[in-house]
Amino acid sequence: MEIKRDHHPYKESDIYGGDIVLILGFFDGVHKGHQEVIKTGIQIAKERGLKSAVMTFNRHPAFVYRSFDPDKHMYLTPLDRKEQLMEQLGVDILYEVDFTSSFGSLTPQQFVDDYIVGWHAKVIVAGFDYTYGKAHEANMDTLSVYAKGRFEIVTVKQKSLDDEKISSTRIRRYISEGRMAEANELLGYIYEISGFVIHGDARGRDLGYPTANVYPHPYVMVPKRGVYAVKMWVNGQWHDGMASIGYNPTFGHRPNYSIEVHIFDFSEQIYGEDVRIKWVHYLRDEIKFNSAEDLIVRLEQDELESKECLASIKHDDII
Numbered sequence: 001m002e003i004k005r006d007h008h009p010y011k012e013s014d015i016y017g018g019d020i021v022l023i024l025g026f027f028d029g030v031h032k033g034h035q036e037v038i039k040t041g042i043q044i045a046k047e048r049g050l051k052s053a054v055m056t057f058n059r060h061p062a063f064v065y066r067s068f069d070p071d072k073h074m075y076l077t078p079l080d081r082k083e084q085l086m087e088q089l090g091v092d093i094l095y096e097v098d099f100t101s102s103f104g105s106l107t108p109q110q111f112v113d114d115y116i117v118g119w120h121a122k123v124i125v126a127g128f129d130y131t132y133g134k135a136h137e138a139n140m141d142t143l144s145v146y147a148k149g150r151f152e153i154v155t156v157k158q159k160s161l162d163d164e165k166i167s168s169t170r171i172r173r174y175i176s177e178g179r180m181a182e183a184n185e186l187l188g189y190i191y192e193i194s195g196f197v198i199h200g201d202a203r204g205r206d207l208g209y210p211t212a213n214v215y216p217h218p219y220v221m222v223p224k225r226g227v228y229a230v231k232m233w234v235n236g237q238w239h240d241g242m243a244s245i246g247y248n249p250t251f252g253h254r255p256n257y258s259i260e261v262h263i264f265d266f267s268e269q270i271y272g273e274d275v276r277i278k279w280v281h282y283l284r285d286e287i288k289f290n291s292a293e294d295l296i297v298r299l300e301q302d303e304l305e306s307k308e309c310l311a312s313i314k315h316d317d318i319i
């Protein structure tokens with residue numbers, strides 16, 4: 001997959017010169033609804049012998065159009081993860097346009113002329129509720145007015161689960177409630193966040209459960225506080241483990257929450273390593289125990305429960 005970064009106004013040398021099928025959306029999460037849209041575009045491109053291209057943005061349009069709301073707009077998939085997922089789906093070209101006020105204030109007609117026609121799109125593919133512009137000035141119905149017959153428009157119908165649209169917003173809600181089974185079902189893969197390993201208080205090893213403290217990507221959506229069965233990628237390999245997101249109340253409540261992962265049967269030094277954590281299953285809330293011994297008894301139980309639910313994970317689920 002080729003990645004092209006564009007800043008408005010783009011240069012001709014920054015775009016692909018041939019004809020394309022252009023797939024439109026922000027696609028945070030690249031969830032099953034998004035996958036349907038993207039696969040439709042790829043299929044049409046294959047049938048017509050064209051390249052499939054996705055137009056996404058370096059950051060959420062809400063930063064430009066509205067005041068930023070961290071609860072709504074923390075990412076499920078920062079750009080590097082989005083790139084990975086797009087590549088796995090088989091997209092030929094990923095356009096990452098800088099979403100700035102100059103780009104965001106284009107009229108629908110300018111957007112269509114400069115970015116759809118200008119990028120040689122022969123077919124546009126987007127979901128039923130795709131809109132363009134600050135006040136959603138253009139949608140899949142009005143796009144044909146601006147198209148003036150210069151390209152075809154394919155609208156993908158709503159993909160739902162349990163009579164509710166699969167959406168990034170719905171998935172964010174589940175993750176903030178620790179409902180990982182539902183979130184992972186809608187995503188079509190196990191939710192992950194990336195970060196790197198920093199020092200903690202070095203107490204974990206005394207408990208018999210050393211933990212990697214993870215500093216997360218700054219714009220990523222961190223799941224609800226609590227204890228989880230996880231997979232962690234480090235040094236090129238996935239490992240089974242259990243994680244805590246919380247304030248360690250047993251030892252006098254930290255000022256900020258920490259993300260800690262205990263990898264089973266693992267004793268390497270990994271400070272500074274980049275990691276990925278897959279949130280497989282929510283086990284329980286964080287508890288203020290009366291003693292370190294009580295916490296250890298509970299950690300032993302958490303380990304058994306984690307191993308049990310991780311045993312059923314297939315390799316394909318963790319990519």
Ligand SMILES: Cc1cc2nc3c(=O)[nH]c(=O)nc-3n(C[C@H](O)[C@H](O)[C@H](O)COP(=O)(O)O)c2cc1C
Pocket residue numbers: 200201202203204205207209211213227228242243244247248249250251260261262285286287288289295299302
């Ligand atoms: C799976 C898991 C579950 C945990 N559950 C709790 C908990 O319920 N209450 C608590 O105070 N700390 C909990 N902890 C955090 C421990 O208190 C923490 O790992 C320990 O204090 C070491 O911290 P350090 O890495 O900063 O040294 C948990 C840690 C793990 C890995």
Ligand SMILES: Nc1ncnc2c1ncn2[C@@H]1O[C@H](COP(=O)(O)OP(=O)(O)OP(=O)(O)O)[C@@H](O)[C@H]1O
Pocket residue numbers: 024025026027028032033034036037125126127128129130131156157158159160165166167168169170
């Ligand atoms: N469930 C779905 N079924 C079909 N198309 C969808 C679905 N969800 C999103 N799309 C389409 O995918 C593209 C990207 O949509 P967008 O990034 O707004 O995702 P979203 O999940 O609807 O996000 P949000 O929850 O923030 O509204 C758009 O073309 C949109 O219409």
